[in-house]
Amino acid sequence: xxxxxxxxxxxxxxxxxxxxxxxxxxxxxxxxxxxxxxxxxxxxxxxxxxxxxxxxxxxxxxxxxxxxxxxxxxxxxxxxxxxxxxxxxxxxxxxxxxxxxxxxxxxxxxxxxxxxxxxxxxxxxxxxxxxxxxxxxxxxxxxxxxxxxxxxxxxxxxxxxxxxxxxxxxxxxxxxxxxxxxxxxxxxxxxxxxxxxxxxxxxxxxxxxxxxxxxxxxxxxxxxxxxxxxxxxxxxxxxxxxxxxxxxxxxxxxxxxxxxxxxxxxxxxxxxxxxxxxxxxxxxxxxxxxxxxxxxxxxxxxxxxxxxx
Amino acid sequence: xxxxxxxxxxxxxxxxxxxxxxxxxxxxxxxxxxxxxxxxxxxxxxxxxxxxxxxxxxxxxxxxxxxxxxxxxxxxxxxxxxxxxxxxxxxxxxxxxxxxxxxxxxxxxxxxxxxxxxxxxxxxxxxxxxxxxxxxxxxxxxxxxxxxxxxxxxxxxxxxxxxxxxxxxxxxxxxxxxxxxxxxxxxxxxxxxxxxxxxxxxxxxxxxxxxxxxxxxxxxxxxxxxxxxxxxxxxxxxxxxxxxxxxxxxxxxxxxxxxxxxxxxxxxxxxxxxxxxxxxxxxxxxxxxxxxxxxxxxxxxxxxxxxxxxxxxxxxxxxxxxxxxxxxxxxxxxxxxxxxxxxxxxxxxxxxxxxxxxxxxxxxxxxxxxxxxxxxxxxxxxxxxxxxxxxxxxxxxxxxxxxxxxxxxxxxxxxxxxxxxxxxxxxxxxxx
Numbered sequence: 193x194x195x196x197x198x199x200x201x202x203x204x205x206x207x208x209x210x211x212x213x214x215x216x217x218x219x220x221x222x223x224x225x226x227x228x229x230x231x232x233x234x235x236x237x238x239x240x241x242x243x244x245x246x247x248x249x250x251x252x253x254x255x256x257x258x259x260x261x262x263x264x265x266x267x268x269x270x271x272x273x274x275x276x277x278x279x280x281x282x283x284x285x286x287x288x289x290x291x292x293x294x295x296x297x298x299x300x301x302x303x304x305x306x307x308x309x310x311x312x313x314x315x316x317x318x319x320x321x322x323x324x325x326x327x328x329x330x331x332x333x334x335x336x337x338x339x340x341x342x343x344x345x346x347x348x349x350x351x352x353x354x355x356x357x358x359x360x361x362x363x364x365x366x367x368x369x370x371x372x373x374x375x376x377x378x379x380x381x382x383x384x385x386x387x388x389x390x391x392x393x394x395x396x397x398x399x400x401x402x403x404x405x406x407x408x409x410x411x412x413x414x415x416x417x418x419x420x421x422x423x424x425x426x427x428x429x430x431x432x433x434x435x436x437x438x439x440x441x442x443x444x445x446x447x448x449x450x451x452x453x454x455x456x457x458x459x460x461x462x463x464x465x466x467x468x469x470x471x472x473x474x475x476x477x478x479x480x481x482x483x484x485x486x487x488x489x490x491x492x493x494x495x496x497x498x499x500x501x
Numbered sequence: 502x503x504x505x506x507x508x509x510x511x512x513x514x515x516x517x518x519x520x521x522x523x524x525x526x527x528x529x530x531x532x533x534x535x536x537x538x539x540x541x542x543x544x545x546x547x548x549x550x551x552x553x554x555x556x557x558x559x560x561x562x563x564x565x566x567x568x569x570x571x572x573x574x575x576x577x578x579x580x581x582x583x584x585x586x587x588x589x590x591x592x593x594x595x596x597x598x599x600x601x602x603x604x605x606x607x608x609x610x611x612x613x614x615x616x617x618x619x620x621x622x623x624x625x626x627x628x629x630x631x632x633x634x635x636x637x638x639x640x641x642x643x644x645x646x647x648x649x650x651x652x653x654x655x656x657x658x659x660x661x662x663x664x665x666x667x668x669x670x671x672x673x674x675x676x677x678x679x680x681x682x683x684x685x686x687x688x689x690x691x692x693x694x695x696x697x698x699x700x701x702x703x704x705x706x707x708x709x710x711x712x713x714x715x716x717x718x719x720x721x722x723x724x725x726x727x728x729x730x731x732x733x734x735x736x737x738x739x740x741x742x743x744x745x746x747x748x749x750x751x752x753x754x755x756x757x758x759x760x761x762x763x764x765x766x767x768x769x770x771x772x773x774x775x776x777x778x779x780x781x782x783x784x785x786x787x788x789x790x791x792x793x794x795x796x797x798x799x800x801x802x803x804x805x806x807x808x809x810x811x812x813x814x815x816x817x818x819x820x821x822x823x824x825x826x827x828x829x830x831x832x833x834x835x836x837x838x839x840x841x842x843x844x845x846x847x848x849x850x851x852x853x854x855x856x857x858x859x860x861x862x863x864x865x866x867x868x869x870x871x872x873x874x875x876x877x878x879x880x881x882x883x884x885x886x887x888x889x890x891x892x893x894x895x896x897x898x899x900x901x902x903x904x905x906x907x908x909x910x911x912x913x914x915x916x917x918x919x920x921x922x923x924x925x926x927x928x929x930x931x932x933x
Contacts, residue, residue, distance in 0.1 A: 265708055
């Protein structure tokens with residue numbers, strides 16, 4: 193019994209030295225986001241009133257952010273947890289939420305914010321049977337690559353911050369309006385710059401670009417993956433190459449979390465150009481914010497199309 | 502005449518004007534007709550949409566019998582193997598030579614109990630080693646709180662107690678085919694218990710997790726304490742685990758832990774009518790007190806950019822068993838009781854170089870829990886092909902080398918494991 197009491201005393205002392213973290217309404221609102229795009233929006237809206245931590249750094253596969261125990265104390269102290277929605281984070285968030293032991297941020301509690309509220313998803317699957325791969329039952333979750341839809345997420349984040357800290361509504365509103373004004377200007381700029389992209393066909397490793405393609409008039413031809421989450425078979429690669437040649441598909445998008453070898457081979461055999469594009473801020477250098485990321489994506493796509501012409 | 506011309510001109514002008522107005526009137530009427538047609542068409546579309554929406558809303562109102570079903574999944578696992586020696590020489594509970602063993606047929610069920618707890622069950626059907634017939638067994642069935650204050654979580658029922666690193670992992674989720682020898686012998690397979698366990702996340706910036714539990718039986722292969730007439734507190738198992746975690750770099754992590762288990766009195770567990778009691782030099786050993794401590798660690802390299810395609814994991818666990826036994830000679834005469842302290846360990850290294858492919862090596866060593874002079878080493882190499890997250894094949898070669906004191910013979914074995922999952926499959930915290 194004595195050794196156990198000693199052990200518990202040491203742990204209690206450590207806890208005291210580390211500081212038992214007061215949960216809510218401390219100096220800043222503690223916000224944890226699963227991905228970096230929501231972290232960027234939260235910093236823009238919250239300004240100095242928020243302390244934001246993103247579980248992803250930007251380079252990870254959005255479906256495969258590692259479940260690090262170091263995330264647990266951060267989530268344990270969080271006031272708000274922001275998720276992308278449409279079960280994007282099903283591979284890591286549920287277990288982390290359970291381990292966090294923070295009742296405020298559990299699903300269906302006020303601290304759990306689904307940023308996809310109000311967005312009508314593309315690609316809602318007709319079946320969730322596994323022969324279709326690792327499908328998202330509520331639709332394609334990669335809507336953040338459409339900057340117009342991203343504004344809905346921004347509004348959801350704004351509403352969550354206001355609901356949590358209504359005394360700061362004026363400042364949140366000011367910040368949100370300023371950022372939306374900047375984003376709207378950029379959207380107009382991207383839509384103008386992206387005119388050469390209309391009708392251009394491309395493939396990507398994973399089904400991440402459907403919303404982007406719809407927004408900018410591109411044609412998302414297919415994926416390197418056989419099915420979502422299932423690596424390509426040799427037959428699938430052959431069929432894809434044949435289809436790309438027949439369809440005159442000119443661009444292969446490789447996301448940085450996927451290996452380069454197969455997309456590079458496909459590009460070489462079809463005469464397409466392979467480009468590496470991030471899917472969240474921080475995915476490649478010089479894309480630390482959402483606007484910088486979209487700048488990079490649009491500019492790289494347009495430059496590639498123009499170079500091919 | 503002039504007046505007539507003027508009157509005629511006026512008349513013509515009026516006539517032209519009236520004609521123009523008449524034409525305008527006709528043109529306005531046409532336009533209005535067209536507009537009305539367009540309005541009618543739009544109204545028709547709106548009515549059709551409204552009907553479709555009403556149908557959808559009605560469809561959503563249907564009551565489905567399955568509406569309150571929990572998440573359900575099923576795991577199947579088959580082991581095809583060849584061992585160069587028979588079970589009498591290896592001590593295995595499976596035959597030597599060619600064997601096909603359906604080790605896991607697991608039904609997993611999980612769901613919310615209410616806003617305060619969730620529940621889950623694992624029902625497994627494994628073939629009996631003697632008869633080959635399968636019987637259903639509730640391997641786990643527990644309730645777990647979800648909203649306690651002070652970073653607490655309580656689990657109660659039948660579950661795998663948190664001891665060590667791989668003790669509470671199901672067979673099909675192990676990084677290799679078979680549970681390490683030291684866990685089989687010192688814990689008794691999986692750390693199954695009927696009990697209650699409390700976990701505390703220490704409220705610190707550093708991740709520190711403390712678990713304490715008490716239960717009847719600890720180890721799936723161990724018998725439960727005999728029910729008897731009256732059980733006092735010394736006849737239960739008490740265990741605990743303390744673990745922490747370090748991000749050495751963003752890509753490299755280190756997770757150590759220590760565990761302890763104590764059953765002050767196991768006297769009621771061992772019934773020679775039911776179990777074969779171990780013997781050493783023809784003396785019979787009956788366990789009376791059980792003590793087990795362990796230290797474990799996992800060192801991982803998982804590059805953030807590429808963690809689905811490339812990782813390197815080194816896991817090691819060292820256990821020390823220190824049990825007290827009543828000893829009787831071959832004639833049944835009691836001898837002085839003995840404490841037997843035995844060490845055992847396993848260490849594995851797994852390298853994943855592709856989303857589908859990984860390979861690794863495993864080293865095992867242990868002293869027999871009753872006879873520490875009997876020592877066994879085992880060396881394994883394995884390669885895993887995960888066609889998808891739910892369909893996995895693994896090929897493993899194992900060379901087991903017991904010493905002469907163990908009374909067993911060295912042998913080689915080849916295993917092919919095929920594990921698959923259908924239905925709901927949650928990524929649990931223990932599988933990180």
